[in-house]
Amino acid sequence: MSVLEISGLHAEVAGNEILRGIDLTIASGEVHAVMGPNGAGKSTLSAVIMGRPGYTVTAGSVTLDGVDLLALSTWERAIAGVHLIMQYPTEVPGVSLADALGEALQHRGRDTAGLSELLKAEADRIGFEHRFLDRPLNVDLSGGEKKRNETLQLSVLQPLFAILDELDSGLDIDALRDCSRRVEELSNDAEHPLGVLAITHYSRLLNELRPDHIHILVKGQIVNSGGPELAEVLERDGYAAFIDEEDEPAESSAPSSLDDLFKM
Amino acid sequence: MLALADLQLPTADAEIWRYSRIAELDVSAFSIQRGSLDVSGDSAVLSIDADADSTIESPDVFAEYNASHQQTVCVDVPADTTVEEPIVIEFQAEDGSATFPRTVIRLGAHATCTVIERFRSAGEAPSLTSPLLSIEAGPGAKVTYLAVNDLNEVSWQIGHQLISAGRDSSVRLSTITLGGYYTRVRTEATSKETGSEIEQVALYFAGGDQMHDFRVIQNHVAEHTSSDLLFKGAVQDHARSVYTGMISIDEGAKGTSANQTNRNLTLSEGAWAESVPNLDIRNNDVRCSHASTVGPINEEQRYYLESRGVPPEVAERLVVLGFFDEVLSRLPDGTIVDEVRDRVARKLSIGVAS
Numbered sequence: 364m365s366v367l368e369i370s371g372l373h374a375e376v377a378g379n380e381i382l383r384g385i386d387l388t389i390a391s392g393e394v395h396a397v398m399g400p401n402g403a404g405k406s407t408l409s410a411v412i413m414g415r416p417g418y419t420v421t422a423g424s425v426t427l428d429g430v431d432l433l434a435l436s437t438w439e440r441a442i443a444g445v446h447l448i449m450q451y452p453t454e455v456p457g458v459s460l461a462d463a464l465g466e467a468l469q470h471r472g473r474d475t476a477g478l479s480e481l482l483k484a485e486a487d488r489i490g491f492e493h494r495f496l497d498r499p500l501n502v503d504l505s506g507g508e509k510k511r512n513e514t515l516q517l518s519v520l521q522p523l524f525a526i527l528d529e530l531d532s533g534l535d536i537d538a539l540r541d542c543s544r545r546v547e548e549l550s551n552d553a554e555h556p557l558g559v560l561a562i563t564h565y566s567r568l569l570n571e572l573r574p575d576h577i578h579i580l581v582k583g584q585i586v587n588s589g590g591p592e593l594a595e596v597l598e599r600d601g602y603a604a605f606i607d608e609e610d611e612p613a614e615s616s617a618p619s620s621l622d623d624l625f626k627m
Numbered sequence: 628m629l630a631l632a633d634l635q636l637p638t639a640d641a642e643i644w645r646y647s648r649i650a651e652l653d654v655s656a657f658s659i660q661r662g663s664l665d666v667s668g669d670s671a672v673l674s675i676d677a678d679a680d681s682t683i684e685s686p687d688v689f690a691e692y693n694a695s696h697q698q699t700v701c702v703d704v705p706a707d708t709t710v711e712e713p714i715v716i717e718f719q720a721e722d723g724s725a726t727f728p729r730t731v732i733r734l735g736a737h738a739t740c741t742v743i744e745r746f747r748s749a750g751e752a753p754s755l756t757s758p759l760l761s762i763e764a765g766p767g768a769k770v771t772y773l774a775v776n777d778l779n780e781v782s783w784q785i786g787h788q789l790i791s792a793g794r795d796s797s798v799r800l801s802t803i804t805l806g807g808y809y810t811r812v813r814t815e816a817t818s819k820e821t822g823s824e825i826e827q828v829a830l831y832f833a834g835g836d837q838m839h840d841f842r843v844i845q846n847h848v849a850e851h852t853s854s855d856l857l858f859k860g861a862v863q864d865h866a867r868s869v870y871t872g873m874i875s876i877d878e879g880a881k882g883t884s885a886n887q888t889n890r891n892l893t894l895s896e897g898a899w900a901e902s903v904p905n906l907d908i909r910n911n912d913v914r915c916s917h918a919s920t921v922g923p924i925n926e927e928q929r930y931y932l933e934s935r936g937v938p939p940e941v942a943e944r945l946v947v948l949g950f951f952d953e954v955l956s957r958l959p960d961g962t963i964v965d966e967v968r969d970r971v972a973r974k975l976s977i978g979v980a981s
Contacts, residue, residue, distance in 0.1 A: 416930065438933040438934075438936050438939065441933070447934050449934070453927045453931035455928045455946065456949050456950065456952070457948065457949025457951070457952030457953060458928075458932070458945045463932055463935055464935070466937045466945065467936040467937050470937065470938060471936060499949065500931070520936065
């Protein structure tokens with residue numbers, strides 16, 4: 364049983380504070396969904412957990428079973444057990460899936476014998492055509508194929524926790540179902556249940572991937588947490604229900620006029 | 628015979644020598660010698676140390692010296708003849724030598740052959756090699772040529788390649804340059820007759836204080852010819868590279884298709900790459916493209932691999948090898964591809980203080 368704990372997390376990009384105090388605790392086998400409107404800080408959250416260059420953590424912590432992830436570099440975080448499924452998986456010309464995963468497994472101290480068989484078996488499970496296994500990573504793959512490829516990597520690497528950054532963007536309903544089911548299976552694994560943090564704008568992902576916990580992220584803060592019933596509220600009322608109008612003035616910390624500027 | 632002491636070096640003021648290290652060359656450090664030559668392949672088409680060939684025009688002083696001191700291998704493939712096995716020319720330069728290897732490849736109508744030429748240093752000290760390659764492809768001939776520069780990192784190479792493609796012929800030129808202190812290749816590839824196709828690919832990777840310098844002309848004289856060029860290079864440490872290319876299309880060369888792509892990775896702060904693609908088009912009925920990039924490793928690609936649990940130096944190695952894969956996949960011979968991949972991987976000084 365492992366725990367990924369995000370505590371009081373503040374982060375900024377190019378001097379702009381995007382995350383303003385996030386608290387989230389995810390245990391093995393749990394599926395958490397973080398939902399929010401555009402600009403809420405969803406992608407920043409996944410980037411900060413994984414250590415993407417250009418993001419600065421100004422306060423708070425992210426730990427995995429007590430280990431300070433923020434002190435580790437990106438690859439060390441991956442090896443510690445956090446896997447990111449990217450919203451837009453990067454094309455890496457000339458680098459094959461097998462080469463990349465071979466290195467990734469080796470640095471986890473795992474055997475790479477039988478990797479190509481494993482890739483084929485996992486490809487079948489996720490509906491990823493074998494001919495795509497020989498392509499350079501993500502090159503000339505459709506949105507759906509890229510997400511199948513990402514999910515296949517998740518299955519092979521067997522992390523403790525997966526962060527799904529907008530898994531549902533850019534893919535068709537079949538691919539969404541196949542990918543979600545595989546993630547669901549992994550989270551229900553009897554021996555090593557995967558902990559999942561699914562970050563999404565739309566509730567359609569939640570029809571496939573049934574989260575135990577839903578958190579509403581607005582302007583860098585979690586404004587509401589609850590069970591699956593929150594998704595129904597969202598479906599009905601949209602994010603408006605969760606945006607506190609009184610917060611608005613506090614939001615605009617940027618000077619709006621010359622007068623404001625002189626007061627600062 | 629021209630004496631080395633009389634060699635009038637060009638200066639970097641001339642455009643074609645711009646950015647070069649020609650000002651650093653001290654020819655008095657070398658003496659004219661013959662290199663050791665090891666040639667394998669179908670002896671029926673080979674003449675080694677053949678009589679001096681004087682029919683080839685010399686584009687500059689180094690080619691003139693080559694004409695005067697040439698050590699020549701001729702590959703003459705008669706019409707309708709296919710040479711199955713690649714001809715392999717191993718040339719080795721002694722320390723302190725100035726050598727002038729010349730390879731002349733002539734193919735009769737519908738002849739086919741592959742020639743692989745490799746340049747090495749015998750020792751650790753500097754040498755100057757000034758090779759000249761001439762390829763004349765007859766009608767419908769198919770020729771594949773690969774030059775591998777494995778000279779030590781203190782040696783000089785100033786070479787020429789003169790290509791003439793006859794009617795409906797196909798010429799594939801490949802270059803792998805890893806060696807040399809200053810390695811320069813000037814290539815004039817002329818699509819001389821209708822229907823000819825010329826493909827050029829190059830991989831170069833300079834480290835330490837090396838410099839790799841390519842000057843290439845895709846010269847379209849006849850109509851309905853095509854040429855495709857892909858040069859990919861990397862520089863690290865304090866190394867430098869230059870690519871200047873020119874697609875030149877004559878007034879009469881209608882229906883020409885010509886592409887020119889040069890991409891460079893700068894792997895260290897102190898490394899420098901220059902890329903200058905040019906077009907000189909004098910006919911409107913042509914399809915031409917050119918692309919040129921110089922820049923560091925793509926951060927997104929590195930981050931993607933790192934997020935899978937691949938350490939940064941391994942991610943960088945994979946990305947660099949992936950970058951070169953486009954060239955490697957177009958090399959003629961399967962065995963050399965693995966070797967070049969290994970050597971590029973070993974040469975990467977990522978993580979090593981420079």
